[in-house]
Amino acid sequence: MPEGPAGVYPETRQSRDKRFSRLLCIFSVIGIVIFVAVVAMTVALSLSEQSVSPTTMAPDLCAGSGVVPCDNGDCIPVDNLCNGFKDCRDNSDEVDCI
Numbered sequence: 001m002p003e004g005p006a007g008v009y010p011e012t013r014q015s016r017d018k019r020f021s022r023l024l025c026i027f028s029v030i031g032i033v034i035f036v037a038v039v040a041m042t043v044a045l046s047l048s049e050q051s052v053s054p055t056t057m058a059p060d061l062c063a064g065s066g067v068v069p070c071d072n073g074d075c076i077p078v079d080n081l082c083n084g085f086k087d088c089r090d091n092s093d094e095v096d097c098i
């Protein structure tokens with residue numbers, strides 16, 4: 001019975017197991033990083049969608065289409081200016097009414 005291969009085999013298997021567990025660890029870390037990145041992107045996307053309400057438009061887009069900009073950037077129909085109801089979220093449509 002040859003002693004060489006029998007003596008070498010346990011070391012080779014150990015180092016192979018070590019390498020395998022190290023690879024497993026690296027892949028786990030990569031998986032966790034990808035998961036965290038995807039979750040962060042999903043949260044950021046949903047937050048940015050929430051902050052843009054349907055009535056919010058850039059002030060220059062309000063002009064000339066029957067709507068006027070509020071001080072906070074909302075757009076409201078021009079008829080809603082000074083009508084006694086709060087249409088802008090900042091109530092700027094009911095300020096400085098004569």
Ligand SMILES: [Ca+2]
Nearest residue numbers: 080085087093
């Ligand atoms: Ca109003």
